[in-house]
Amino acid sequence: MSSTSVDHSTPPAPDAAPPAARGRRANPWLTLCAVAFGLFMVQLDGSVVAIANPEIGSDLHASTAELQWVTNSYLLALAASLILGGKLGDRFGRRTFYLVGVVGFTAASVAIGLSGSIEGVVVFRALQGLFGGLLMPNTLGLLRAVFPPRKFGMAVGIWAMVSAVSTALGPIVGGLLVEHVNWESVFYINAPIGVIALAFSAWVLPQSRNSGGRERFDIPGVVLLAAGLLCVVFGVVKGETWGWSSAGTLGAVLAGLVILVLFGWYETRVAHPLLPMRLFRSRALTVGTVITALNFFVMLGVIFFVMLYLQNVRGFTPVEAGVRTLPLSLASLVASPLGAALTQRLGARFTMPLGMVLQAAACFGMLTWQTDSSYATMWPPFIALGLGVGMVMSASSDAIVGNAPVQDGGVAGGLQATTLQIGGALGTSVLVSLISGKVGATLTGELTDAGVPAAMARGLQEAKDAVAMGVAPVSGDMPAGLRAAVVEGSGQAFLNGVHTAVVVTGVLCLIGAVVAALGLTSPGRRSADG
Structure with a gap:
């Protein structure tokens, strides 16, 4: 199918539609719909796999170390390729590399389900990450190329909404598929989404690239x-x-x-x-990059231990746990366009600190959680977290991509995507380490307080790694009373770790709010070249 080229080596005038093709390829809202399909597929996949991992390990007889690489191979390939994917799109065509990413990601997803071995799963997960690195940054690059500046913030808000909601829906979708179909279906679901994304995107997306096609590639x-x-x-x-x-x-x-x-x-x-250092002359872009990392540190780190709490401590099934996190998804749905509107009207200097304060409130609210807490103590932090994450995502996306020159839109999108991936990896790893350390320090005491004999409690200290994941070290031959005591003590030790993690995270959010408030300029400012 022929494609019409859009050259955006210089930024469009405010409120003016970028000089593009006529018809459907000139419609920025069709472009937004098209890139939303690819973004939804990648973000959904990132969170559904966590639900499928236990079944993958059981079915393919994978060790814990091998199972870790199902996640790590994807994360490493994605982090290494995001800025490259944005640069390739900027130079050779954002539409082209977005479509290559969609095709490759979809094919790798199907290959994972057909692989039949843990080694195959790991290899094709790495390929998924590589193609995701071509796809994700060019979603924002395409939006930056077709939306005029005053409408770009709202487009980013919808982009952020799709990203946040698809991530939050992952546990529900993954739980349903794993429980009622099989783990392979978690990857096969990308096939119909990918086909729709490819067909619709090929039909509506304009080609956009930089005019400097003779530049030497770095x-x-x-x-x-x-x-x-x-x-x-x-x-x-x-x-x-x-x-x-x-x-x-x-x-x-x-x-x-x-x-x-x-x-x-x-x-x-x-x-x-490859990555023009001049981008960081924009203080808003630099602050937005830092806050993006912190935003996903909080989001992915907190969601990780929340799912452990709901499933392993409270005993909910994956579907039940996913349904209980729906307030987070719904709040994100509202927060992203709301955050974009507030950013347009009042500036990122207002929206970004507000979102970080809401996340801090969510974290401190989780200090009330206990092993038998009612749902009434859970949903308010979920709503505050969803509102905060959505607002910060809209404001930080606008700060990063909106303050980059149009010709660097893909690179800026890659920078943002790389930052959020590294922030998410740090959040999961650091918070799990904090929880593990606190569990190790308090497990024996909590077990004895719950009624477990001291000698046995000391012996169960060896199971601290399992307890740090919310799993009580009980066996079928334990008397009912002793079993209940071990469950109670283990759950309390896990919550001690959670409370430590949320205090640290809440403090980081408050620091982030201060950094954003002091580091950002007055509303509506853009870099001179962007």
Whole structure:
């Protein structure tokens, strides 16, 4: 099918539609609908897999280490390819690389279900991450290219809503599929979504790229950035199991940071850099990048231990747990366009701190949770978290992509997507480590307080890793009274860890609110070149 080209080497005038093709390919709202399909597929997949992992491990006889790589291989490939995907789209065509990403992600999803081995699952998960890295940044790049500045904020709000809702719906969809079909269906569901996304996108998306097609491609920058991100993310995801002070963790993270510093130095000395360092001259873009990382640190980290609490401590099925987190999804649905509207009217300096304060309130509200808490104590933090995450996502997306020059829209989208992935990986790993440390320190005492004999409580200390995941170390031959005591003590130790994690997270949110309030400029300001 022929495609009409849109050249956006210079930004459009405010409130003016970008000079594009006529007809359906000139309609920015059709572009938004098209990229929403791909975004929904990637974000949904990221959260449904967590529900499927136990069944994958059981069916394919995978070890815990092998099962970790089902998540880690995807995360590493995605983090390493996001900025590259945005750059390729900016130079050779955002529509082209978005469609390549959709096709590759869909095919890799089907291949995972057909693989029949844990090794195949890991390899195709890595391919999923690679194609997701081509797809995700070009969603924002396409929106930046077709929406005039005054409407871009609302488009980002809807983009953020799709992202947040699909992530929050993951546990429900995954639970239904795993319980009533099989784990393979968690990946097969991407096939119909991908086909619809491909057909609709090929029909409506305009081609947009930079006019500087003769620029030399920054291969050394690609290698340095990929190596640096791989080392950092690898160290982060392994920190939970190796220990944060271990030589392996520190070595991987420090090596990655050194390589990234070298990458930044190199990028200032080449004519056509992969990631133009001039982007960070915009204080709003820099602050937005930092807050994006913190936003997903909170969102993915908190959702991870919330699902452990609901399923392993409270005993809900995956579907029941997912239904109980619906207030989070619904709040995100409202918050993203609301956050975009507030950002347009009052500026990110208002919306971003407000969202961080709401997330802090959600975290501190979880301090009231106990092993037998009623649902009335759960849904208010879910609503506050959903509102906060949605508002910050809209405001930070506008700050990052909206403050980048149009010709760097894909790179800015890749920067945002990379930042949120690293923030999410840090959130899950760091909070699980905090919970594990507190469980280790309090488990024996909580077991004895619950009525477990002291000698047995000391012996059960060896099960602290299971308790840190919300699992009580009980066996079928335990007397009913002793079993109940072990469940009670283990649940309380887990909650001790959760309470530590939410205090730390809440404090970080308040710091983020201060950084956003002090670091952002007055409403409606844009960088001179964006």
